[in-house]
Amino acid sequence: MKILYGMQQPDEGTITVNGETVTFNNPADAIARGIGMVHQHFMLADNLTVLENVVLGAEKLYGIGAKARTKIKEISDAYGLNVRPDVLLEELGVADRQRVEILKVLYRGAKTLILDEPTAVLVPQEVEALFDNLRELKAEGLTVIFISHKLGEVLSVADEITVIRRGTTVGTVEPAGTTPKQLAELMVGSELPTPETEESTVTDVALLKVDGLHLSQTDLDGIERVILDEISFTIHKGEVLGIAGVEGNGQSELVEAIMGIRDPDAGVISLDGTDISHAPTRARREAGVGYIPEDRHRHGLLLEAPLWENRILGHVTERPNSRGQLIDIKAARTDTERIIQAYDVRTPGIDVTAASLSGGNQQKLIVGREMSHAPKLLIAAHPTRGVDVGAQAAIWDHIREARREGLAVLLISADLDELIGLSDTLRVMYRGRLVADADPATITPEELGSAMTGAATGHLEHTEDSAADHEDDAR
Amino acid sequence: MNKLTQRIDKERLLLGIAAPLLAIVAALVVTALVILATGKNPGAAFNDMLTYGTASDSQVYILNKATTYYLAGVAVAIGFRMNLFNIGVDGQYRIAAFFAAVLGGALTTPGWISIPLIILCAMGTGAVWAAIAGVLKVTRGVSEVISTIMLNSIATAIIAYLLQPGKLAELQSGGTVISTKPLPKDSYFFQIDTGAAGMLWGFIVIAVVVGIAYWFVLGRTRFGFDLRTVGQSESAATASGVSVKKMVATSMVISGAVAGLIGMPTLLNDSHQFSNDFPTGIGFTGIAIALLGRNHPVGIALGALLWGFLERTTNHLEFEGYDKEILGVIQGVIVLCVVIAYELVRRYGLKRQQQRVGAELAAQAAAPTQKQEVA
Known part of the structure; x- marks a missing residue:
């Protein structure tokens, strides 16, 4: 995804847009080819109006005045986005903000939209509205790449589904002939788990x-x-x-x-x-108190430190990480090995940096660490x-x-x-x-x-x- | 699995050495070009530096210089590990050396009492001076960069005010030098006589002890782990239960205390008094050396030795008819190259490791994936 948007360069392989092989060195190249991205975390300025947010960085296209306003109206009407250009962004809810992000991308002339986990922040009703918008875009001839972990959403909105697991394409399926179960099996390589609790274990303490x-x-x-x-x-x-x-x-x-x-x-x-x-x-x-933070990169890990140091993080005063005032490196390392085994953290070793693990494995390490005390x-x-x-x-x-x-x-x-x-x-x-x-x-x-x-x-x-x-x- | 871990480690070591090597080679090339531009032969200059710099009296000189520089490097590095830029090491060591010299001149106790007192006084003064910046940062959010720069100037002014005849200083018999009262012979630190090569300052022992303590505290203690955590990610440190403010104040104090030691080799082993020609600017040298040494205790030592070597040999180049500004050029270029090279190597290393981990996991995953596609 980052490669498609020019934020990272591939080692090998090619990208073809409209039958033409292209290379993207930075997001600007991607935008020039009509590829736009809506990030999971919005990149908008709260103290500016919708118009200003959209125009920001693209002043050259239609200026910042009436022409830009007309264009925004035009896009908004064409795709049913319902964006009001003069509202301050801070007054908008999450769903509206997302529409502004989409509009921003369209304003820059995108013909292919990449949406990264767009539904993570929306409630079900808003998700439906977003899907309507996406269908509108599709009807107008635009291409949408919709990235999601949620199977039901993917099945309901997509025309074609590609499953990627551990960095490789596992398969491509048609949603019509696929059940969520089959899709999930492709994703995990095994049975679909459900987050169901069995018997209640609530005590009155x-x-x-x-x-x-x-x-x-x-x-x-x-x-x-x-x-x-x-x-x-x-x-x-x-x-x-x-x-x-x-x-x-x-x-x-x-x-x-x-x-x-x-x-x-x-x-x-x-x-x-x-x-x-x-x-x-x-x-x-x-x-x-164990803590699995919502932003593991900022609050849960030292990204450039090795895994065994990350195992110590947050529990430096506790065994096996330390004895008295001293760090017990050997015990901490041994225990890191144990966590990696017990929690199935996929890593070649405990000396690699936390940044080199995938998000899921980072999270498993954090869960393992917090559960170990x-x-x-x-x-x-x-x-x-x-x-x-x-x-x-x-x-x-x-x-x-x-x-x-x-x-x-x-x-x-x-x-x-x-x-x-x-x-x-x-x-x-x-x-x-x-x-x-x-x-x-x-x-x-x-x-x-x-x-x-x-x-x-x-x-x-x-x-x-x-x-x-x-x-x-x-x- | 084990094999790969070892390979990554070896590679990390290689990358660690690559950066300073790259920087020094680049610096040599640039210096050679500068010497060429002045119409002289760089080959001869380098040759002269090498033969002169390795002579035995040069070795002693370099070690003595490096003792001071090493302490400066460590003082700065403590801040760096914490993401604090203690530019104030310069003011801290000067004001510390001044008050230590005043105390030393006044003491008439035997050496085994005086010397520790003088050293403690220096560390205390440095710590207090640094603590001002630390407290300001913690309570008022003042950037330590700004406050320590200003404290440097204040230190200069205070020393200038007090270093006058009738205040805390006296006019020396020669009549040109104003200095504090000289230390009694008893308060001289021990030296090692190396014969014709000169005297090796005994303070080098203290510098080594400081280096070992620095390594031990940072790498082996809970305190050191907390300090490094804050340096790597303040948000993660807060979430993990480290009091960031307390760490900032504490590490500033420690950095200042070590900075207080910087003037001691000169005071106790060489000048025995604080005069208006007491060396200045070593705090800034310390920044360069900490950068060069990658905040690593051994790296800082190598950096300090390199700095001593460059100073010694370029001084000599001047006698040979080269421009003395060459020193500044080499040092400046090395620091620049080091900063750039480290960043390049760091990014390369991180990317490479990610690729390796990815490749390893893809290989692990390959077997079940293929089965899936068949089914």
């Missing part, structure tokens, strides 16, 4: 109690923004509490507050009966994001296994199937509040999705009596 957590932040303009508001929940031993929500509604901050990276303004966090509201991160980790509480933020289906199943298995042994898990994910499948209890987070809860046994992704946009609150089951008494703690 409360492990993590969060009560009235409040966090606000003053931004550069001096305006105070409330990030977390009145967050209260309890996780018991052996329970998985899932938090659903569109990204950016305070989930990351909640995790950081529980990990001690951010200091809450008010509220109490207690772990196993001890108040840890303001304890330093290291003390919390030593007390048995007998955690009481595991905070798993998007534990299987950007991870191939095989590794995903393995990670789910590890979480389930630990849960059976009394581990409490706080699971935050954008993958609703994962949330519903793994959680014992579900809460929905919207604008810094826990606005709704649901029973994962009965809820559907669509119902959950509507709560994620703030459309529904309270208990998401239609039985009258339980809705009433849950209304309170949801607020």
Whole structure:
């Protein structure tokens, strides 16, 4: 994908666009050939209008005035994108932002669109709208490359599916004659795993109690923004509490507050009966909190350090990594070998840098590391994001296994199937509040999705009596 | 599997040596061109440098110089490992040496008490001076680059103010040199007599100890691991439970304490007083040497020796009729080349490793994949 967009150069092989062999040295070359990319993480400026964002960097094409506006309108109407050029970007939701990104690419004359995991940040309803947009684009004769881990989406939107596993093409299939199961088998090379928990292992021993957590932040303009508001929940031993929500509604901050990276303004966090509201991160980790961060590159790994040093990261004060003040290199290395075996981290050795592993293997290493210190509480933020289906199943298995042994898990994910499948209890987070809860046994992704946009609150089951008494703690 | 690990390691070693080698060769080529441009023969110049630089009295001179440079390199490297750019090593060591000299001049105790006191005073002063920058960074977010540069100037001013007759200094009998009260003979550090080649400063032992301590603390202790973690990724360090602010302040203090040692070889082994011709600018030399030595204890030692060698031999070149500015040119070019070469080699190494891992895994995966396609 990076090669197609000119961000990396291939060692061998050729790229052919419209029957012509081309080489891309940088993204500009790719754009010149009509290839545009919509990144998973949007590259937009919040303090500019939609028009300004679109024009930025492409001023030469249609100027920055009326001509550009006309062009944007024209594209927007042609593909049903519904973009309003004069709105400030910060006022837009995720789905709208994505449309701006698509428009940006089209504005630059792209005839081939690459979409990298475009649905990761969308709720089901928005996904449908995006697919409508994509069909529109297709109808107008554009080519779309849609990259996704989600089988159902690929099957519903694509005309042809190519499965890539470990850097090689495994097969190309027609969606019409393929079931999700067959596709998954191609992807993993074996049976499709489902994120289902078996029997409930929830005990009545409360492990993590969060009560009235409040966090606000003053931004550069001096305006105070409330990030977390009145967050209260309890996780018991052996329970998985899932938090659903569109990204950016305070989930990351909640995790950081529980990990001690951010200091809450008010509220109490207690772990196993001890108040840890303001304890330093290291003390919390030593007390048995495992952490799978949402951004493994920034928070979970030292990319240029070897694997065995990454195994020490975050647990430097604990055995087998250290004895007293000294690092026990030998024991840490031996234990890294063990993790690699036990968690099936595919690597030629423990001396390669973390950066040279694939995302899935990096994640397995992190999971292995966090599980190796007998955690009481595991905070798993998007534990299987950007991870191939095989590794995903393995990670789910590890979480389930630990849960059976009394581990409490706080699971935050954008993958609703994962949330519903793994959680014992579900809460929905919207604008810094826990606005709704649901029973994962009965809820559907669509119902959950509507709560994620703030459309529904309270208990998401239609039985009258339980809705009433849950209304309170949801607020 | 094991085989590949070994191969990667060997390759990493090779890459590690490749960068400085590449830099020095490039520097030699550029220097040769400069000498050619001045209308002289570079071959003869290099030849002269080699024969003169390896003479026994030169060896002692170079080792003495390198002792000072090594300490400077380590002081800077401690900051570098942490992603801190301590430009203030220069001011830290000068102000430390000054106060240590004042204390040393005033002490009348026997040497075994005075010498440790003088050294501790120097380390303490350096640490305090660096701590100002550290505290400013941690509490107010002031860039350590800016604050340490300014602290350098303040140190210069303070020394100039106090180094006056009637304040903390006196006019020497010759009448031209102003200096602190000379250290009593008892407070001289031991030297090794190498005969005709001259005196080898005993402080080289301390420098070696500092080098070993640097290696041990960084590579073998929890503290060192935390420090390196912060240097590699502040966000990962925070998430893993390292208090970044505390680490910044601590490492600044340690860097300053080591910086305090820089002036000691000169003070205790050579000048025995702080006068207005006390060597300046060694802090900046330390930056170049830390870069050259890749922040590695042995690398810094090699860098320090190279610097001493260049200084010694280019001084001699001047007598042979070459321009003395050659020294600056060689040093400048080496540093530039080193920075570029390291970055190139680092990127190449990273990419190569990724490819290797990819290739290895693809080979592992090949068998089941083929089966899939048949089915």
